[in-house]
Amino acid sequence: VGHEEKTNNKAVTGWYRYAARQPGFVGHALRLIRKSNGQSDEEQRHELGVDEQTFLHLQGMPLPRAHSLVADANRIAEECGLADSLAFVRTMILAQNLERHCSSEQPAAREFYQAAFDDEGDLDQFPEEE
Amino acid sequence: MSDSTFQQPSPEDLADFVDGDPLAIDRVIRLVAAQLCRWAWKEYDDLPRDDVEELVYEALAETARNHARYDPSASLFTTYVINLIRWRIKRLGQSVQKIRKLEDTSLEAQEKLPRGVYNQTDAREIEIHIARERFYGIAREKLQGLDREFFELMLQGAESDEYVRAVERDGSFPEPDVEAKNRKPRVYRRLKDIADEMGYELKDLMKG
Secondary structure: OHHHHHHHHHHHHHHHHHHOOOOOEHHHHHHHHHHHHOOOHHHHHHHHOOOHHHHHHHHOOEOOOHHHHHHHHHHHHHHOOOOOHHHHHHHHHHHHHHHHHHHHOOOHHHHHHHHHOOOOOOOOOOHHHO | OOOOOOOOOOHHHHHHHHHOOHHHHHHHHHHHHHHHHHHHHHHOOOOOHHHHHHHHHHHHHHHHHOHHHOOOOOOOHHHHHHHHHHHHHHHHHHHHHHHHHHHOOOHHHHHHOOOOOOOHHHHHHHHHHHHHHHHHHHHHHHOOHHHHHHHHHHHOOOOHHHHHHHHHHHOOOOOHHHHHHHHHHHHHHHHHHHHHHHOOOHHHHOOO
8 A cells, every 4th residue: 555655755746747848737836937037946945835745736727717807816826825815816816917918929910811812712621630 | 437446535635626626626636646656567567656656646637637627426436546547557567568669779689670760760750759748848848827727638638629628627718719719820830939949840759
């Protein structure tokens, strides 16, 4: 049983390490914020008031849903036992705004004009679907 | 659906998982991660253990990101993820075999190989596999929100109505079908730009 429990814990830790690096998970959003603020991992961790183990769990959590960002962020903060849940909610709002800002910087105008001159009759036709 | 040897998440957690509830997703993955790793290590004991583990996590992350695609009434959760793992393992197995073949530089192996372009095709395929993984990572970094969801759907070869459903879930557009139809070529062009920047051909990267 001891060995099985050890394997279980190792797999869950491995999963959080992996998920923390993936888009769609909290770790990815926290990294965006660190990059934008010029913060270190350590500084961010202190700001959120968590120890290393909890920080890993937090980073491996899926992102809050856009339509219930504050409620989900609060629930995640509670689940991970964050000392300052408000700081986490603020960080998630900031991350969402940052993502939106990044999206709005996309070359939309060029795409718009390019789309206007598309010679494809049906916009659903793509090379990979042919 | 048949019974499973794996411990399954509760129906409530699965329903919340499909809705994208982060806590439910976390609970479901915590429950199955170790079980699936153990299964995969045993099933694919000839492949590097760390690589197998990473593929299990990849499949879980993909399932979590595309939570709405899982239908609890159609299959058990573990069966669904195992199918994704099998598909990925198959691709990894092919790559590992090819790399091993290329690394095998013994005289005997060299003599057995036909002369000429014997491994150029393999090397090219491995190159494309590596480029593809690199491209997927960068595209996931660069695309945000709905664009990223569209990219994931493209990778899975999703049908048109799944794009519309993704826009409906987002809830920001009054005409989801129109938005889906217009957004798809935009995302495709963004992917093409990313591939161009990396010096790749998008058509090589988005296949298979």
